[in-house]
Amino acid sequence: MRIPIRIAWAPGRGHWLLARRSLSDPTEIADYICAGPRRTTLTELAAAGSWWRVEECFQ
Numbered sequence: 001m002r003i004p005i006r007i008a009w010a011p012g013r014g015h016w017l018l019a020r021r022s023l024s025d026p027t028e029i030a031d032y033i034c035a036g037p038r039r040t041t042l043t044e045l046a047a048a049g050s051w052w053r054v055e056e057c058f059q
Contacts, residue, residue, distance in 0.1 A: 001019050002017065002034075003019075005033070012038055013035060013038060015034070015035050016033075016035075016040075017031060017032075017033060017034075018034050018045050018046070020046060
């Protein structure tokens with residue numbers, strides 16, 4: 001799910017609150033603030049939200 005928000009609005013840019021549910025624990029929800037071109041799709045935002053897996057590997 002994504003919700004448009006206005007943090008530092010600029011022409012042609014968008015800001016969203018992205019919430020996604022864990023596949024392993026459906027009660028766990030992670031949220032992110034995302035920014036990008038205004039036409040960024042939900043699929044593109046969800047792919048960007050997967051970086052937490054990479055960060056966990058480094059830890």
